Amino acid sequence: MFTVENLHVAYGDIEIVRGISLQVPEKSIVALLGPNGAGKTTTLKTVLGMLNPRAGRVTFRGEVITGKPTHEIVNSGLYLVPEWRGTFSTLTVLENLELGAYPRRARQQKNTSLRHVFDIFPRLHERRSQRAGTLSGGERQMLALGRALMACPEMLILDEPSLGLAPLIVEAIFEVIKQINEEGVTFLIVEQNVWMALEVAHYGYILENGSIAGHGPTQTLKSDQRIQEAYLGI
Amino acid sequence: MSAAVIQSLVSGALVGALYGLAALGLSLVFGVLKILNVAHGELLMLGGYASFWVFRLLGIDPYLSLLIVIPLMLVVGALLHLGLFSRVVQFDEEHRIKNSLLIGFGLTLIFQTLAIRLFTADDRSIATSYSTDAWELLGIRLPVVRMSGLIIGIIAVIALQWFLRRTFWGKAIRATAEDWQTASLAGINVQRTYLVTFALGAALAGLAGMLVSVGYSISPGIGLNWTLKALIVVVLAGLGSMPGTFLAGILLGVAENVSALVFGGQYRELVGLVIFFVILSVRPQGLFGASND
Numbered sequence: 001m002f003t004v005e006n007l008h009v010a011y012g013d014i015e016i017v018r019g020i021s022l023q024v025p026e027k028s029i030v031a032l033l034g035p036n037g038a039g040k041t042t043t044l045k046t047v048l049g050m051l052n053p054r055a056g057r058v059t060f061r062g063e064v065i066t067g068k069p070t071h072e073i074v075n076s077g078l079y080l081v082p083e084w085r086g087t088f089s090t091l092t093v094l095e096n097l098e099l100g101a102y103p104r105r106a107r108q109q110k111n112t113s114l115r116h117v118f119d120i121f122p123r124l125h126e127r128r129s130q131r132a133g134t135l136s137g138g139e140r141q142m143l144a145l146g147r148a149l150m151a152c153p154e155m156l157i158l159d160e161p162s163l164g165l166a167p168l169i170v171e172a173i174f175e176v177i178k179q180i181n182e183e184g185v186t187f188l189i190v191e192q193n194v195w196m197a198l199e200v201a202h203y204g205y206i207l208e209n210g211s212i213a214g215h216g217p218t219q220t221l222k223s224d225q226r227i228q229e230a231y232l233g234i
Numbered sequence: 235m236s237a238a239v240i241q242s243l244v245s246g247a248l249v250g251a252l253y254g255l256a257a258l259g260l261s262l263v264f265g266v267l268k269i270l271n272v273a274h275g276e277l278l279m280l281g282g283y284a285s286f287w288v289f290r291l292l293g294i295d296p297y298l299s300l301l302i303v304i305p306l307m308l309v310v311g312a313l314l315h316l317g318l319f320s321r322v323v324q325f326d327e328e329h330r331i332k333n334s335l336l337i338g339f340g341l342t343l344i345f346q347t348l349a350i351r352l353f354t355a356d357d358r359s360i361a362t363s364y365s366t367d368a369w370e371l372l373g374i375r376l377p378v379v380r381m382s383g384l385i386i387g388i389i390a391v392i393a394l395q396w397f398l399r400r401t402f403w404g405k406a407i408r409a410t411a412e413d414w415q416t417a418s419l420a421g422i423n424v425q426r427t428y429l430v431t432f433a434l435g436a437a438l439a440g441l442a443g444m445l446v447s448v449g450y451s452i453s454p455g456i457g458l459n460w461t462l463k464a465l466i467v468v469v470l471a472g473l474g475s476m477p478g479t480f481l482a483g484i485l486l487g488v489a490e491n492v493s494a495l496v497f498g499g500q501y502r503e504l505v506g507l508v509i510f511f512v513i514l515s516v517r518p519q520g521l522f523g524a525s526n527d
Contacts, residue, residue, distance in 0.1 A: 048419065074421035086416040088409050090474070099405050103421035107402075151421060 001026040007056035018210040029187040031197040034207035075103045079153035085144040089133030100150025117146040138169040155186040162193040250487020251384040254480035257467035259438035265473040266411040266431045272338035275457030276345035281440025282447035311436025349454035359451035383445040466506040472523015
């Protein structure tokens with residue numbers, strides 16, 4: 001459903017992403033794992049059309065999306081929840097959610113989606129008229145996910161969904177991710193929290209210094225000794 | 235308080251409503267595109283002339299002429315944005331401001347010279363059959379054409395507020411103002427949002443221009459003065475609140491007339507600049523703007 005083919009991205013002369021290839025099959029959860037500075041966020045910015053690649057291409061549902069403007073990529077059903085959550089702090093929770101349904105494909109279902117999001121996150125319903133800037137970190141992540149769901153995406157990319165959250169909230173968020181996946185949404189999860197990501201994902205890629213250092217089904221990755229030593233601290 | 239004092243306060247509030255209206259467009263464009271369009275006053279001047287000529291040549295009532303002037307100014311705004319400012323908004327914020335200032339000053343000169351060539355340097359104002367009519371209230375004179383500035387200003391603020399709070403486009407504009415990158419990740423076409431906002435700013439300037447030409451007078455050189463007033467109001471109000479901006483305009487108008495009463499007419503212009511400095515040093519986010527906490 002989603003492929004990255006031999007992607008190279010550079011800031012000036014420094015190549016950050018050096019030939020990444022990966023595939024995300026429909027309705028699966030794929031994890032892209034790696035330490036800080038491995039090139040994860042740069043890859044995502046390029047996928048969403050915020051940076052231009054030096055070489056390579058990205059396809060979504062069989063169509064090349066490299067070079068398209070961000071809003072068109074989003075409107076085609078590929079939605080990113082960025083590391084900085086991407087909620088608008090001057091807008092209320094409800095306004096943030098309504099704005100989630102901005103893509104044309106989502107506007108018709110706005111009210112149905114809103115009920116669905118409030119079912120999943122009752123907390124957001126309680127806080128609906130509060131400004132998003134007053135929410136806690138966990139609530140803001142819920143809002144970010146809720147807003148993504150409002151867009152009726154076919155595929156969701158989450159950049160560090162566990163960043164800065166308490167372990168219990170991280171677990172709750174990952175439970176929700178599983179639930180949304182069962183409803184048919186494809187996921188690419190970019191994480192430093194390798195253990196948590198491997199729990200929920202079907203397949204994983206390890207990113208090191210801008211290239212893929214290894215990949216495989218998560219069961220295989222979890223038992224791989226190198227990975228256990230480097231990332232899982234076993 | 236004597237009737238003369240109250241009369242002066244009321245006159246100040248009425249002219250202040252136009253300061254506020256002129257500031258709405260400047261504030262909107264500044265807040266969303268992060269560019270400072272110093273030719274905003276020239277857009278006001280153009281809107282004033284458009285109403286004047288529609289009245290003079292076609293005999294159309296100035297209030298009715300808004301049906302022509304506002305679409306015209308939307309188009310002028312859209313063209314200016316597509317031709318010039320859309321290139322500036324590709325830069326980061328600091329360069330947006332600097333480059334927009336250069337372009338704005340250039341436009342100021344071009345529009346002024348064009349207006350002198352085309353319309354001569356004479357003062358013009360629209361003289362209708364009701365231009366000298368006034369309401370009397372407890373001995374206070376309320377000229378109808380100036381009262382209309384206040385009333386239309388209030389309607390414009392309510393309409394703008396409704397647009398920004400209730401419609402998809404309005405929410406997209408507010409989201410873009412807060413963070414354009416995140417807005418694009420929400421599927422918002424940021425470039426189109428900028429275009430709509432700039433055109434809307436030009437239309438608001440045109441609306442203010444029509445009210446100036448009917449309640450006061452216009453000439454090719456008024457632009458810079460109106461830009462300055464609008465800028466003072468934007469600083470006084472802070473970004474982000476349209477009703478606050480309009481209210482700050484009225485405050486400035488009243489403050490000008492108070493200082494003229496207390497210190498004499500030659501100090502009328504000074505008070506705005508004093509407010510400008512005091513607000514920037516004491517409360518840089520303005521009276522109604524949100525601080526960055």
